[in-house]
Amino acid sequence: MDARTYIAENRDEFVAALKEWLAIPSISAAPDHHADVHRSARWLTEHLTATGFPTVEIWETGGLPAVFAEWPAADPQAPTVVIYGHHDVQPVDPVEAWRTEPFAPVEEGDRLIGRGASDDKGQVLFHTLGLRAGMAASGATAPPVTVKLLVEGEEESGSPHFAELLRKHRDRLACDIVVISDTTMWAADTPSMCVGMRGMTDCEISLHGPEVDLHSGSFGGAVPNPLQAMADLLSGLHDADGRITVPGFYDDVVEISAEERELIARLPFDEAEWLRTASSTATAGEAGYSTLERIWVRPTAEINGMWGGHTGAGSKTIVPRSAHAKVSFRLVPGQEPLRVQEDVHAYVEAHTPPGLSAEVRFAGPGVRACASDIHSTAVRAARNAMSTAFGTEVLFTREGGSGPEADIADILDAPLVFVAVGLDDDRIHAPNEKVEVPLLLKGAESVAYLWDELGRSTTT
């Protein structure tokens, strides 16, 4: 029986299992659901044991548990793959906006609706189906590669203990490739692979002036105004071409290749539709780059919030005592968050006028960007596998956001490959999350082919 047939025959059983798992409200951000996150981890261990994994463990952290499972290849020379996903889910507020109960998953035709269906339980679970399908097709009793599954329980809470967990278990997680199944494809009829995510570091900038708010009638025009200085400082962050002016900011940026730019340009991007999604009426950004390049492969400086002085009703003609802004920097491969933080500190110091004092506090060490080499064996194999499963060419995309993926690649010292079948309209992190079941099955089929190809590529 080929993999596709096996998957089709086991569709209903797969969906039934996923519905069971989705019924567990494993919201990591809600303390009153932490018991459910533990329950979700236990459900997964049972499912993995039933799938055939000889090793299945719950890995406790300082917070909520991850699940680890390992199934060695028959051939000890076969490569080792770590699959990353997460079993915790987003909160469900506003719950009244859900058409169905968030934790009572329902099927509507090919769709399965419920919190976590796409992000990320559905995408974790297609791996067990794909693994069984591949083995059914080959008749083997062990997978063609050593499969290690690591399913985190705190991803939707910022993965606070994940790097520590990776470091602690670095030896057991040793691998040749990391497969991430927690992202999206371009569209149901345009399968694609993510080959990079931006990094991020964010800070709060404060400028302090007079000890108290001053009457602008008595002092206005003769002492520095912290809000004016903040406006100047933030306005100066970009030049007329939309490039960031912080000295050194672009020094380490690895520019993407002409080939990748050409591949991005081939995506059937409808800018008008994208603007509707952004509920915006015009694009803007760095000169010389397309919208997709601006959100995927270019670093940014974004003002997330700003405040100071009188913000209530009516007038209060003051020179305010202080001004504040929150600014986040999206980073691209090559940029070190700590280096960027130093450069931003220096920029703020250099742009603080006499009479004001500045303070810059970064929220944490930041997150590095990550990218896959599109010419690597792993990416080529995954792209072939997905092309075979979907029956069409697979394009490359990136993600503008940031996740723990860079940590995984760094700590495990292995290349990343994104194999994922979510869609942008899956409403992850929003009410009425859904997943397209046929795409989950294509995901299962893709990894069945991928393990087969990776196993053959090394053993022959």
Added chain:
Amino acid sequence: MDARTYIAENRDEFVAALKEWLAIPSISAAPDHHADVHRSARWLTEHLTATGFPTVEIWETGGLPAVFAEWPAADPQAPTVVIYGHHDVQPVDPVEAWRTEPFAPVEEGDRLIGRGASDDKGQVLFHTLGLRAGMAASGATAPPVTVKLLVEGEEESGSPHFAELLRKHRDRLACDIVVISDTTMWAADTPSMCVGMRGMTDCEISLHGPEVDLHSGSFGGAVPNPLQAMADLLSGLHDADGRITVPGFYDDVVEISAEERELIARLPFDEAEWLRTASSTATAGEAGYSTLERIWVRPTAEINGMWGGHTGAGSKTIVPRSAHAKVSFRLVPGQEPLRVQEDVHAYVEAHTPPGLSAEVRFAGPGVRACASDIHSTAVRAARNAMSTAFGTEVLFTREGGSGPEADIADILDAPLVFVAVGLDDDRIHAPNEKVEVPLLLKGAESVAYLWDELGRSTTT
């Protein structure tokens, strides 16, 4: 008996009357004190009647009452003077910061402590003493000029009905000169006359972008950010020389004369001390002007408040949907607030990038600046009178703030003269307000000489 002797002999009676008046908590901004404002008006009418004014009236407004009194000169050809002051007072919060009860006035040596002592009851009341002193000196039974006293009851609440009152009674308020007694002198040992006040108009600017806050990972760098646009717009308000860039803003500005600049430069200004008062560590402002010029005779654009996006704790990496700022413009003689409002509207429109929409709302019609011609008969007479009373040269100052004075000059079509003896350290609008009684007596003496000089200057 000369005026000075009369004033010295009547000092205690004067202070006793003022203490009576100060005991009435006529806080116009506090609805539960409105009855006290009425009581204060009645007290004043009784005092004016006792002083000898043949006409004393309470003028009701849409809000709190003003008091009007008139005492015609014996000579029908004598000039007519309108004296402006107010009988309402500031609130007393924080009341626990007062060393004495705000409405139980106490004398400490030459000082009288209590809410309204300097602003403005003490300065209204020196007029009745001065009027009696002048008549005692000349032996006349009527003043040498026709004196009309107009004492407002809503000045500390923004004078919402004052312009209307002036227009309604324009005929009865017909005059040759308006004397304002509601400001300060440079210092106890440096008597001075205010010869101008800045005007003001203020607005709230809003920039609207996407309909909702956007995830900066998905959209950051590719759509216009309202906070970034606001920072750009506000940063662009000033050029490198600190001049305001709004086209047309300076078109109608009447520059002050070299003579006035020279007189300002002669004031014993201690910039280090002024900075301490401003709890600031550096001056800033328009290039080519001194600190006093910057706050007195130059127009400004001041950001009073700004807000938008995420302003709470922690990070929220968004492109915010909107940005807001409150901006006030101090104006100088020549500038029409409505013209400035139009220019600011045009500036904001011109600086709103594609994809954002702008909104500018001005708080009201604004207040024009006012200034006295230092070469006018009235100013020269008042300066001579004060010089005689104080026994020293009287310098000129201005006020950086704004009041209803420009309305008075405009509606009554008469030149303004400021005769006032408050000090900057009188703590008006703050706890422990006080007045220096000897300065109030000098104020009384000044107006005794002023009416005399004005009466002689026209009748001879």
